[in-house]
Amino acid sequence: MELAPLAKALAIGLGAIGPGIGIGMIGSKAMEAIGRNPEASGKVFVPMLIASAFAEAIAIYALVIAFSIK
Amino acid sequence: MTEPINLENKNTEATVETHEEISHEATLYAEPIGHIGPLPVTNALFTTWLVVALVIIFSVVLRIKMKQIPKGIQNFFEFIIDGAMNLADSVTGDKKITAKVFPLAFTIFIFVLINNWFGILPLGGFGIIEMTEHGKAFIPFIRSGTADINTTLALGLVAVIGSNVFGILSIGVWKMFNKYVNLKAFGEVIKKVRKEPAILISAPIMFFVGILELVGEFAKIASLSFRLFGNVFAGEVLLMAMGAILAYILPLPFIGLEIFVGLIQAFIFSLLTLVYFTIAATDHDAHDEPARPPVTGSGGKHTEHEHSSKVVHAT
Numbered sequence: 001m002e003l004a005p006l007a008k009a010l011a012i013g014l015g016a017i018g019p020g021i022g023i024g025m026i027g028s029k030a031m032e033a034i035g036r037n038p039e040a041s042g043k044v045f046v047p048m049l050i051a052s053a054f055a056e057a058i059a060i061y062a063l064v065i066a067f068s069i070k
Numbered sequence: 071m072t073e074p075i076n077l078e079n080k081n082t083e084a085t086v087e088t089h090e091e092i093s094h095e096a097t098l099y100a101e102p103i104g105h106i107g108p109l110p111v112t113n114a115l116f117t118t119w120l121v122v123a124l125v126i127i128f129s130v131v132l133r134i135k136m137k138q139i140p141k142g143i144q145n146f147f148e149f150i151i152d153g154a155m156n157l158a159d160s161v162t163g164d165k166k167i168t169a170k171v172f173p174l175a176f177t178i179f180i181f182v183l184i185n186n187w188f189g190i191l192p193l194g195g196f197g198i199i200e201m202t203e204h205g206k207a208f209i210p211f212i213r214s215g216t217a218d219i220n221t222t223l224a225l226g227l228v229a230v231i232g233s234n235v236f237g238i239l240s241i242g243v244w245k246m247f248n249k250y251v252n253l254k255a256f257g258e259v260i261k262k263v264r265k266e267p268a269i270l271i272s273a274p275i276m277f278f279v280g281i282l283e284l285v286g287e288f289a290k291i292a293s294l295s296f297r298l299f300g301n302v303f304a305g306e307v308l309l310m311a312m313g314a315i316l317a318y319i320l321p322l323p324f325i326g327l328e329i330f331v332g333l334i335q336a337f338i339f340s341l342l343t344l345v346y347f348t349i350a351a352t353d354h355d356a357h358d359e360p361a362r363p364p365v366t367g368s369g370g371k372h373t374e375h376e377h378s379s380k381v382v383h384a385t
Contacts, residue, residue, distance in 0.1 A: 046161060050345065053338045057293040060300035067098050067303075 008066045015062020022055035096307045100218040101209045103198055113197075113211055114218035121184045121215060151176070161341065162348045167240075171347040174232065178225060179340035182216055186302055186332030189214030190309070190325055216335075217302045219295065226295035229343040230287055237350030245353060250287075252280035294342060301335045 030048040034041045100114035132144065140148050154176055158168045189212070197210035215221045238246045248254045255276035262269050305328045312321040 043160070046157070046341065049334075049338060050341065053297065053342065054293075057297050060293070060297045063300045063304060064296050 004069055008069050011069060012059075012062050012066040015065070016059050019055045019057075019059035022058075023052045026052045026055060095207070096303075096310050098219075098303070100213055100220075103209055103211060112218065113209060113213040114215050114221060117188050117212050118185065118215035118221060121181065121188060125180060125184065154179075158344055161344050164348075167348055167351055171236070171344055175340040175344045175347075178229070178343055179336050182225070182298065182339050183333060183336035185215040185221070186336055187329065188212060189217055189302060189306055190328050190332070214302050214306065216298050217306055219299045222295040222299040223291070225298070225339070226291045229294060229339075229346060230291050233343070233346040233350040234287070236347050240351040241353050246350075248280070250280050250284040252277045255280075290346065294339065298335055298339055301331055305331055 026048060030044050033044050100112035102110035102112050103116060104111045132147065136144060155168065155172060158172050158175065159165060162168045162171065191212065193212045194210050196212065197208055199206055199208055201207075234246065237249075255273040259269055259273045309321055309324055309328060312324050
């Protein structure tokens with residue numbers, strides 16, 4: 001049985017769970033903050049993007065591993 | 071009677087298969103389309119040159135036609151530059167740092183953006199057919215430069231090494247060195263150990279944090295380059311897979327998504343470059359001396375900034 005496709009799927013599938021939850025939480029908190037103080041949306045936006053970029057980076061590591069499994 | 075027909079069927083199937091073997095697969099690495107001397111020119115390299123040439127020609131033409139009163143395309147770009155400058159100011163929190171770092175960050179933004187969007191252009195049909203060990207393979211001329219790990223790795227190295235050089239230029243070699251190999255923490259043990267003995271414990275911790283920051287610099291390179299590469303390359307694979315499932319209709323929303331992802335990734339890359347430069351230019355000990363104005367974009371400074379600008383507007 002060929003295990004490589006399964007390994008690829010597991011690598012990206014499991015690796016995407018954490019960042020998915022993380023980006024969801026960042027987004028929800030940012031929405032909450034903007035809802036409380038709509039004037040601050042410009043200030044919330046950039047740190048939100050940076051934080052989600054850091055969270056997303058972990059999914060990208062998983063993606064690279066998934067691509068590099070032969 | 072049935073046997074020869076079957077054989078014939080198999081034969082036609084075989085010929086069809088050899089015809090269809092001219093296929094293109096999304097490879098992890100850029101494929102060479104030609105050679106200049108010993109240097110193989112990959113399609114990603116070709117696209118990057120194309121982008122560089124486009125940007126240079128466009129900016130030179132724009133520079134020659136520049137007028138005091140902006141009109142048309144110059145107006146548009148002045149609007150963009152102005153907005154980006156304001157955004158960069160809110161990230162760095164210091165106009166001087168923005169003036170120094172903004173050209174690099176915005177150049178990276180433009181370069182990455184156009185490279186990302188080049189991969190989505192409907193030019194995938196142009197290419198060459200080459201013999202490989204698996205049979206004939208189609209190699210397109212156009213592949214996003216950022217869909218090649220070499221390009222993004224180079225950009226990440228430029229960003230991180232540049233930020234360190236910028237840090238040395240702005241706060242000095244000794245302070246920059248102490249950010250990573252914290253000899254100053256041990257030096258303070260001798261000075262302060264009589265007054266506060268707790269420093270015996272905190273100094274090794276400070277030293278270890280410095281080592282962590284050193285590791286963090288390499289993590290920065292990896293995350294910058296892999297994020298951009300992963301996003302753009304995954305986008306190409308996604309578009310290809312969607313095109314294979316149902317051509318023309320199904321890929322459309324995903325092309326829209328890829329245009330958005332290309333913009334966001336270019337934005338994030340340049341934004342993180344700005345953030346790294348700002349962090350490098352910030353003195354760690356600055357918050358110990360309240361007399362100095364804070365360099366980083368802290369919340370308090372922003373409101374003050376905006377308040378003063380509002381006052382200026384009001385008057």
